[in-house]
Amino acid sequence: MDKKIALAKMLKEFETIASKGYREIASTFSKDCIPIGFFCPYVPEELIHAAGALPFRLMGTPIKMSHVQAHLPPNCCHLVKSSFESLLQGELDFLKGIIFSHTCDTMQGLADIWALQKRIPLQFNLMMPSHLDSEFSPPFLKAEIERFKSFLESHVGKISLSSLKGSIQLFNRIREKQREIYNYRAKGHQIISGIAFARIMRAGYLMDRERYHELLNDLLNWLPEEPESNDHLVPLYLAGNMTHSDSYFSLIEEAGAVVVQDDICSGSRFFRLMVPEDTNPIEGLTGRYLASYMCPTKYKGALAHIETLLREVQHSNAKGVIFLFYKYCESHFFDYPDLKQALESQGIPTLLLEVEDPSYSTEQLKIRIQAFVEMLSPF
């Protein structure tokens, strides 16, 4: 088969999942599928998968807000507002459960408001510690993960040692493949466009993970070994709490730049770290989720975020950093002035993009991204 046709077919499968609304995606699930919703990378998806359920990530969809105002104040981020609106409109009625992980004050508040609705049969609040650097955090998180495992076993399905190990291996392999795709795009982006890339990433949180892994494998096998040169593109680092949306990556690409690395919520925060496979699975999960740092709601020392970001940006050879934040995200906005100053003192220019609803902001963002990329462009 012609490589281009095969590639287009694979990308189409990612697109069919990633471009649909929640209810439409659910209509593609088999009858025995148990979708369990979650929001953030601090939920150990491996456990949900090992219990025989499908981890289904809520990443904020474009939706007309008509019910949410009766429950939430206006200064909540789009992810929280749109997800709750989806719940109230019945778009999430297919979920058998929802998992909240402790991150920011808004998510914490949402967890309780969500529970009051009693629309989703199961809810679990995983208390991820905020202190990642204390000797007391590992035993606490381990106990929380064990509590989560017991919850899943009581309400969803038995988690055997072998099923958990299998799930850990599967998610690790997915992370490896996603990293390969990132690396590939950093070398020559044209084959996988920005939109296609965002859809590949998003699909990985919504679809059957075995099938997703197969698709990633096929995709990597079909990609030409030597990507086209991207010397003419400005390498950028993308930081923030956004998930992969179709628009950002294509806007950056159209402006003449390429994202060579990120720390966004659905990007490298998911695949940066592996779960050790040669140890007790619960301890492995504890270690991995505690080591996962970059979310500003977590504390690992006053300088940790600055030092990590500086190191990563320098390592990526990015010429500039785009901060892409949800409006009203306190945790990110508190960090921003010091991060900006630290980067700019190293000669790395930055651009802040504050977005309320990702689907509405394209044209405003386009002009600002173009100006930023032109400033960095050597040509």
Add this chain to the structure above:
Amino acid sequence: MEDFKSNENPYRKINSTSAYRRLMMAYYFMVKHPNWFGKKVAWITSGGPVEPLYAMGVLPFYPENYGAMCGASRMSVSLCEAAEHKGYSHDLCSYALTDIGSSLTGRGPLGKLPKPDFLICGNNICGTVIKWYELQARAFDVPLFFFDTPFIHEEMQDHTLRYVQNQIKAYIAFLEKQLRRPFSEKRFEQVCLNSFETITLWKEILDLPRHHPAPLAAFDAFIHMAPIVTLRGTRWAIYYYRKLKREMEERVKRGVGAFAREEIRLIWDNIPIWYDIRNLSKLLSSQGAVLVADTYTSAWAMDDLDQTQPLNGLAKAYAMIHLNRGLEYKIKKIANLVEQYGAHGFVMHSNRSCKPYSLGQLDLKREVTRLTGKPGLMIEADHTDSRSYAPKQVEKQIQLFLDIIRTKDKAI
């Protein structure tokens, strides 16, 4: 509709206020000049465990309490703007912006504050303080101790209790390292006894408005809460609250209320609107409406304090304060306040700057009304930043709300 501004002020002055002013002046004088007293200063969050600091002879300074002071003296807006000029978003908590602005400019009611020796941050009140204290630790280049108290959506788990209790021990070790002297159990026990007595006195004072008429309005409690926040654990706070309690008990005996007229009794939810307390108090008193209880000042009347094990008891009590509990708990608490204080309704401040307090209030309002049959009013503001406040609109809302209560309750 009655114009409250033309009325004579029916508010009854509390005599202990002059002692309160002297006490707080002395406290802020020491905080402003710690070197004169040979003291080190730690900045601490309002829900942070202060007893170990007093036991080690360290002066605690509360940026939130200072933020309230800046708000009440209407200095917050310019300080917030200074922080925004540095790149901080207008949408951030105005206590934090006020503190950052004050640190950047050296301005505020106390002028330039001395650099803290270290910082103590407890996230039992919100996640905002983690970021706020992190950035101040960088700005001042001082050590930061972070006391992580996982949120309690339903029940506290055993491993959560162990986690917070272990951290209290780490906190002691941190203080020993910073101060280069050993922690004295004996001194700590004395400070805890003081703290427990202060908390008990504060609880008893807050219970007195159950009487009709209420001797103390929540707006008084907002002012007189400063010692329970800043001086908890000292003898000074005990002496002061004994005095205030005596005065309030005397009022109860004589049947004297906080306001000359008491026709409507209300509960307040959330942090006060610091820059408009006087105006709102005047409005309510002119209408014969008294805020008899609130959820904010009672946060320091810790319910679950095990006095037999000071260290472990403190850890548990600090992890279980009002703001660190789930919505079901808050619904029950407000419904209980409405019942216990014989309130006709409740007023909720939807506070743009405080998400842990404000998220869930809309559901809370509906649930409390369902449970008690009493109406609730939601007003929108910000605890210190008056740029997000429309006073005339709020006054109108309150007046309409009081009219509704009067119409509903024919006994008034």
